Amino acid sequence: MFSKRDLRRLLIPLIVEQFLAVLVGMVDVVMVAGVGEAAVSGVSLVDAINLLLIQLLGAMATGGAVVAGQYLGCKNEERACRAANQLLLVTTVISAAIMVIALVGNRVILSVIFGKIDADVMADASLYFYITSLSFPFLAMYNSCAALYRAMGNSKVSMKTSLVMNGINIAGNAIGVYVLRVGVAGVAVPxxxxxxxxxxxxxxxIRNEKNQVHVDKHLRLGYEPDMIRQILRIGIPSGMESSMFQLGKIMVQSLVSSLGTVAIAGFAVATNLASIEYLPGQAIGLGLVTVASQCVGAKEFGQVKEYTKKLVLLDYSILIGIxxxxxxxxxxxxxxxxxxxEAAAIAAGLIVFHGFAMLFWPPAFIVPNxxxxxxxxxxxxxxxxxSMWLFRICLAYLMVKVFHTGVIGIWIAMSVDWIFRFVVFLWRMISGKWIRHGSDERLKRKTV
Structure with missing residues (x-):
C-alpha cells in the first residue's frame, strides 16, 4: 500500500521535526545553564511533568489519527473527517482542564512530586511551570492537527510549522536570557x-476541504458520542500508558533529586543528550501509526508485519550511527x-552507558505503535x-537506596525495562494475536 517514495515522504519530515524539537530542548538547557545550576535543575524537573501532559495529549491525538487512518484505509473519508472534528473537540477540552489544574496547583504539585528541594530550584521551577501551563491547549490543538496530517501520509505540513514554532522559540530564548536577562521566564514565555x-x-x-481529512470550515465540531467513544477506546489506554510511563520517569526524577543538585544537573544534561538517540525511532513510530492504521483499515494484516519489520530495521541503521x-x-x-x-563526570558516564542500552529500544517502542x-x-x-512499575521504578529504587549505585542504577533499571518490552512486544507481533482487534465491523466502505 505504501511505496518507498511514500515512506520517504512520510518519514523524512517526521525525523526532521523530531530533531528540531530536541534541538530546541537542548538550546533551552544550554541557555538556562548560563543562569545557573539551580535554573537548569528547576527547568529539568518541570519538563518531566510537562512531558507527562504532552504525552497524554499526544496519545489522545494518536487515538484520533488511528481512527481516521483506519477509515481512510477502507475508503470512508466522510467518517474520517467526522473523527477529526471530534478529536479536536476532545483534546481541547481535556487540555484546558489540565491547564486549570496546573495553574491552581502549581507549587503543591511540585512539592508532592519532588518533595523537599532547594528554595532557589523551587522558585525557578514554579515560575517555569506556571508560564508553560498556559500553552497546553495550544499544544493540544497543534498535536491534533499534526496527527491528522500524518494520518493522511502528509508530515511535511507539521514539519514546516515546527520550523516556524522552533524558530520563534530559539529567538525568544536568546532575547529573554541574554538580552532581557529574566532567567527561566526568558525560556518559558517564548x-x-x-x-x-x-x-x-x-x-x-486543517480546515481546507481539499484535504482528505479536514475539520469543519467554521469549526462547528458538533458532538458525536459514538465517535468520541471510538477515539477514546484507543486514546485512553494509550494515554494511560504514556502517562504512567512519564509518571514513572517523574518518580525516578524525584529519586534523582534526592541525590543533590550535582546529580540533578548531570542527569538532566545526560538525559538531554540521550534524547537525540530516541529521535529516529520516535519519528518512525509515528509514521508506522499512519502506515499500519491504513493497512488495518484495508484488512492487509500481512503488510502490517512487513512494514513493522522494515521500519524497525531502518531505525537500527540510523541509531547505530548516532x-x-x-x-x-x-x-x-x-x-x-x-x-x-562532578556533574560533567556523571553526565559522561550516563551517556556512554545509554548508548549500549539503546540497542534494545527499537522493538520495545516501535512495535507497540x-x-x-x-x-x-x-x-x-x-x-x-x-514493566514500568516493576523494573523502571521498583528496581531503580532498589539500586539507589539499597545498593547505593547512584544515578547509574536508575539507567540499569531502565535497561531491564527495555529488555522485557523487547521480548514481549516482538512475541505479540509474531504471534498474530493482535489481528482480531483490527477486525472492526464499523470500518465499512460506505458511509454509515
Whole structure:
C-alpha cells in the first residue's frame, strides 16, 4: 500500500521535526545553564511533568489519527473527517482542564512530586511551570492537527510549522536570557508564544476541504458520542500508558533529586543528550501509526508485519550511527553546558552507558505503535505499565537506596525495562494475536 517514495515522504519530515524539537530542548538547557545550576535543575524537573501532559495529549491525538487512518484505509473519508472534528473537540477540552489544574496547583504539585528541594530550584521551577501551563491547549490543538496530517501520509505540513514554532522559540530564548536577562521566564514565555502561533497555523490549514481529512470550515465540531467513544477506546489506554510511563520517569526524577543538585544537573544534561538517540525511532513510530492504521483499515494484516519489520530495521541503521557519534564526541558536547567537574563526570558516564542500552529500544517502542494502530491497545498498556512499575521504578529504587549505585542504577533499571518490552512486544507481533482487534465491523466502505 505504501511505496518507498511514500515512506520517504512520510518519514523524512517526521525525523526532521523530531530533531528540531530536541534541538530546541537542548538550546533551552544550554541557555538556562548560563543562569545557573539551580535554573537548569528547576527547568529539568518541570519538563518531566510537562512531558507527562504532552504525552497524554499526544496519545489522545494518536487515538484520533488511528481512527481516521483506519477509515481512510477502507475508503470512508466522510467518517474520517467526522473523527477529526471530534478529536479536536476532545483534546481541547481535556487540555484546558489540565491547564486549570496546573495553574491552581502549581507549587503543591511540585512539592508532592519532588518533595523537599532547594528554595532557589523551587522558585525557578514554579515560575517555569506556571508560564508553560498556559500553552497546553495550544499544544493540544497543534498535536491534533499534526496527527491528522500524518494520518493522511502528509508530515511535511507539521514539519514546516515546527520550523516556524522552533524558530520563534530559539529567538525568544536568546532575547529573554541574554538580552532581557529574566532567567527561566526568558525560556518559558517564548515556549508559550511559539505554541500559540503553531496552533493557529495548523488550525487554519486543517480546515481546507481539499484535504482528505479536514475539520469543519467554521469549526462547528458538533458532538458525536459514538465517535468520541471510538477515539477514546484507543486514546485512553494509550494515554494511560504514556502517562504512567512519564509518571514513572517523574518518580525516578524525584529519586534523582534526592541525590543533590550535582546529580540533578548531570542527569538532566545526560538525559538531554540521550534524547537525540530516541529521535529516529520516535519519528518512525509515528509514521508506522499512519502506515499500519491504513493497512488495518484495508484488512492487509500481512503488510502490517512487513512494514513493522522494515521500519524497525531502518531505525537500527540510523541509531547505530548516532550512538557512535555521540559516544565519540560526548566530552566536548557536555562541556557546552558549563557544568561543574562532578556533574560533567556523571553526565559522561550516563551517556556512554545509554548508548549500549539503546540497542534494545527499537522493538520495545516501535512495535507497540503497530499494535496500537490495530486497536490492540489494552495489551500494550498492561505490559508497558507493568514493566514500568516493576523494573523502571521498583528496581531503580532498589539500586539507589539499597545498593547505593547512584544515578547509574536508575539507567540499569531502565535497561531491564527495555529488555522485557523487547521480548514481549516482538512475541505479540509474531504471534498474530493482535489481528482480531483490527477486525472492526464499523470500518465499512460506505458511509454509515
Amino acid at each position: 515556549t508559550l508564544i511559539s505554541r500559540m502561533v503553531a496552533a493557529v497555523i495548523m488550525l487554519v490549514i 550512538i557512535v557519534v555521540i559516544d565519540l564526541l560526548h566530552k566536548p558536547i557536555i562541556g557546552i553546558y558549563n557544568l561543574s567537574p 503497530a499494535l496500537r494502530a490495530a486497536s490492540d491497545v489494552t495489551f500494550t498498556m498492561v505490559i508497558a505499565v507493568a
